[in-house]
Amino acid sequence: MARTPSQGRLRFDRLSVRDWIRLVLLSMAVLLVLCAATGAVLLDRTGVRNADLVDHIQPGRSAVLLLQRSLVDQESGVRGFALSGNEAFLAPYEAGVREERRQLAATAQLLGTDGVFGSDLAAVRDKAVRWRTEQAAPLIAAIRDGAGITSVQPRVEGSKRSFDELRALLRVQERHLDEARTAARADVASLRTQRDWAFLGMLAVILVTGLLLALLLSRMVVRPLAALRAAADQVAGGDFDRRIDVPGPEDVRAVGASVDSMRRRIAGELAEAREKEALLVVQGADLDAQAQELRRSNAELEQFAYVASHDLQEPLRKVAAFCQLLEKRYADVVDDRGKQYIAFAVDGAKRMQILINDLLTFSRVGRLDADPVPVAMDDVLAQALGNLATAVEESGAVVEVPDRPLPVVSGDPTSLTMLWQNLIGNAIKFRHPQRTPVRIVVRCQRAGDDWLFRVADNGIGVAPEFAEKVFVLFQRLHSREEYAGTGIGLALCRKIVEYYGGTIRLDTEGAVAGSEEGARVCFSLPVEPTGVRT
Numbered sequence: 001m002a003r004t005p006s007q008g009r010l011r012f013d014r015l016s017v018r019d020w021i022r023l024v025l026l027s028m029a030v031l032l033v034l035c036a037a038t039g040a041v042l043l044d045r046t047g048v049r050n051a052d053l054v055d056h057i058q059p060g061r062s063a064v065l066l067l068q069r070s071l072v073d074q075e076s077g078v079r080g081f082a083l084s085g086n087e088a089f090l091a092p093y094e095a096g097v098r099e100e101r102r103q104l105a106a107t108a109q110l111l112g113t114d115g116v117f118g119s120d121l122a123a124v125r126d127k128a129v130r131w132r133t134e135q136a137a138p139l140i141a142a143i144r145d146g147a148g149i150t151s152v153q154p155r156v157e158g159s160k161r162s163f164d165e166l167r168a169l170l171r172v173q174e175r176h177l178d179e180a181r182t183a184a185r186a187d188v189a190s191l192r193t194q195r196d197w198a199f200l201g202m203l204a205v206i207l208v209t210g211l212l213l214a215l216l217l218s219r220m221v222v223r224p225l226a227a228l229r230a231a232a233d234q235v236a237g238g239d240f241d242r243r244i245d246v247p248g249p250e251d252v253r254a255v256g257a258s259v260d261s262m263r264r265r266i267a268g269e270l271a272e273a274r275e276k277e278a279l280l281v282v283q284g285a286d287l288d289a290q291a292q293e294l295r296r297s298n299a300e301l302e303q304f305a306y307v308a309s310h311d312l313q314e315p316l317r318k319v320a321a322f323c324q325l326l327e328k329r330y331a332d333v334v335d336d337r338g339k340q341y342i343a344f345a346v347d348g349a350k351r352m353q354i355l356i357n358d359l360l361t362f363s364r365v366g367r368l369d370a371d372p373v374p375v376a377m378d379d380v381l382a383q384a385l386g387n388l389a390t391a392v393e394e395s396g397a398v399v400e401v402p403d404r405p406l407p408v409v410s411g412d413p414t415s416l417t418m419l420w421q422n423l424i425g426n427a428i429k430f431r432h433p434q435r436t437p438v439r440i441v442v443r444c445q446r447a448g449d450d451w452l453f454r455v456a457d458n459g460i461g462v463a464p465e466f467a468e469k470v471f472v473l474f475q476r477l478h479s480r481e482e483y484a485g486t487g488i489g490l491a492l493c494r495k496i497v498e499y500y501g502g503t504i505r506l507d508t509e510g511a512v513a514g515s516e517e518g519a520r521v522c523f524s525l526p527v528e529p530t531g532v533r534t
Contacts, residue, residue, distance in 0.1 A: 021213065024209060024212050025209070027209070028209035031209075032205055032206075036202065038198045038201075043195060046188060046191040046192060046195055050188050052184060055110075056110050057111075057177065057180050057181050059110050060107055060110035061174075061177045061178075061181065063103050063107040064103075064107055064170075064174060064177060065174075066099065066103045066106075067103035067104065067107060067124070067170075068170050068174075069099075070095075070096040070099035070100040070103055071096065071128055071163075071166065072096075073092040073093065073096035073099070074092070074093045074096035074132070074136065076092060076093075077089050077090055077091065077092035077093030078090075078135075078136045078140065079156065079160075080092075082139055082149070082159075083149060083156075085143055090140070093136070093140075097132075100128065104121070104125055107121055108121060116176050117173075117176065117180075120169070120173035120176055121173070123169050123172075123173075124169050124170060127165065127166045127169055128166060130162070131159070131162045131163055134162065135155070135158060135159035135162045135163070136159060138155065139152060139155045139156065142155060241267070243260060244259050244260035244263060319345065323342050323345045324342075372410040372411050372412065372500065373410070373411075374408050374410060375408065375409055375410070375411050375413050376408050377406035377407060377409060377416070377444070377453075378405055380413055380416040380419075381442065383413075383417045383420075384417050384418075384420035384421040384424060385399060385424065387417070387421055388425055391425065391428050391429075395428050396436065396437045396438060397427075397428050397431070397438035397439075397440055398437050398440070399424065399440045400440065400441045402442065402443060402444055406444050407444065407451050407527070407528065408528045409500070409525045409526070409528045410500065410526065410528045411525070415499075416496070418492065419493050422489040422490070422493050423455045423493060423521055424440055424455065425489070426489055427440045427455060427519070428440070430457075430459045430460050430519070431457070431458075431459045431460070432458065432459050432460050432518075435459070438457065439457060439458045440455065440456070440457045441454075441456045441457070442455055443456070446527070447524065449526060449527055450502065450525065450527060451524060451526075451527060452523075453525070454521070454522050455520070455521045456518060456519070456520040456521075457518045457519055457520075458517065458518040459517075459519060460517070460519075461517045461518050461519045462508075462519050464508040467505070467506040467508050468506075470490050470506060471490045471491055471506075490521075493521075493523070497525065500525055500526070501526045502523055502524045503523065503524050504521065504522070504523035504524075505521075505523075506519065506520070506521055506522075507520040507521070507522050
């Protein structure tokens with residue numbers, strides 16, 4: 001029993017978006033199979049000829065060019081060695097020989113050993129062997145035996161003439177390859193023209209099918225999605241409570257339901273995020289208040305250290321003065337033990353004064369310094385050496401500074417002078433009694449955005465396990481009887497360097513070149529925009 005047109009329309013009306021797409025794609029597939037059958041034959045023929053061009057002729061030509069370059073490298077190396085006698089010129093020659101063997105094997109594998117390509121390759125290989133055997137090797141041997149340039153000039157000319165013959169063979173080989181490549185390209189172009197006509201037919205089928213799909217998608221997908229987009233834009237504008245309800249096929253409605261579910265989840269997460277943001281604002285305010293309190297506390301501590309150290313000076317001076325007066329006035333009454341006790345008291349008071357002065361200097365770093373200005377490190381180093389002139393002369397120390405000017409950095413001249421004075425003074429103080437003269441080497445180099453300075457010596461050095469301890473305030477590695485001092489020097493250096501944005505450390509890998517012992521202190525300071533003083 002035949003179906004009526006109305007029954008057919010009802011059947012099509014029940015098709016979903018997926019069913020419509022399948023129907024159109026099936027029709028397109030049938031037509032494409034017919035066109036593809038025609039194009040497959042042309043593609044196969046094109047592929048065979050193109051594969052010959054791409055996989056053999058073109059790579060073979062590239063291998064031949066590399067072979068030519070390896071031979072030219074050999075000839076250039078031999079000629080350079082002949083003219084200079086420098087063995088370094090033979091490096092290209094030896095590398096060219098190795099490369100020649102690789103490219104001969106690669107060319108033979110790509111182009112084969114038969115036919116005109118095989119004949120050309122054999123001729124080039126044989127001629128290259130004869131040139132090396134009859135020209136290059138004897139010439140190299142003669143130069144190595146001490147022959148002069150004048151005596152080997154005929155050999156050089158003979159080598160050139162022989163290599164020119166090899167160049168001619170290479171040109172013939174390259175011409176044959178060019179001719180083969182041109183012929184292959186012509187064949188591929190002809191086959192591609194036929195193939196393109198077949199593809200044009202396939203393209204027409206695809207265009208018609210695409211038009212049908214566009215019409216289908218516009219009615220069944222685009223319009224419902226436009227409604228979905230309008231609703232999503234309202235949600236994106238801040239209306240997170242708007243419900244998304246999209247009409248259309250079941251699968252499009254499912255997309256709308258998924259988007260609405262995502263909207264509800266985003267609305268919940270947004271509310272939670274706003275609560276967390278409010279909490280972070282409160283916590284940030286608390287942290288700012290704590291930081292302000294910490295800065296105020298640090299300032300008070302520094303002021304307290306300065307005032308306490310300053311006020312301790314006068315009592316100590318009185319203790320030392322009255323002890324010395326007591327020793328003078330009652331020298332005939334006090335016995336030797338009493339004098340020794342008085343000496344201990346005077347020495348303790350003096351050491352306390354030195355310690356307080358060092359502590360005052362330490363507390364002033366970064367607190368009383370003027371605003372940073374460009375400072376030439378040459379000038380402050382010279383000032384430090386001037387301050388240490390007596391110690392340098394008495395110890396016989398030799399201070400080596402760079403030949404080129406040291407850079408300009410940002411800082412305070414007085415603080416940077418103290419930095420150099422402490423580092424060089426330590427190198428003099430902790431000299432080794434059996435290593436003379438005392439050598440102190442100052443070096444500087446650029447390391448990214450920092451200048452890296454090094455002060456190395458040949459003194460007693462520092463054990464690696466104490467590399468960090470020496471920079472701690474009041475830390476000493478030796479007794480006062482061995483080496484005088486308060487243990488503040490390197491701590492002061494660290495405070496100065498870190499105040500100006502740098503770092504300081506003890507390099508445990510070595511000190512002065514040629515010495516296995518000694519110490520090397522490295523510190524860095526940021527690069528000053530003014531650069532290096534000229």
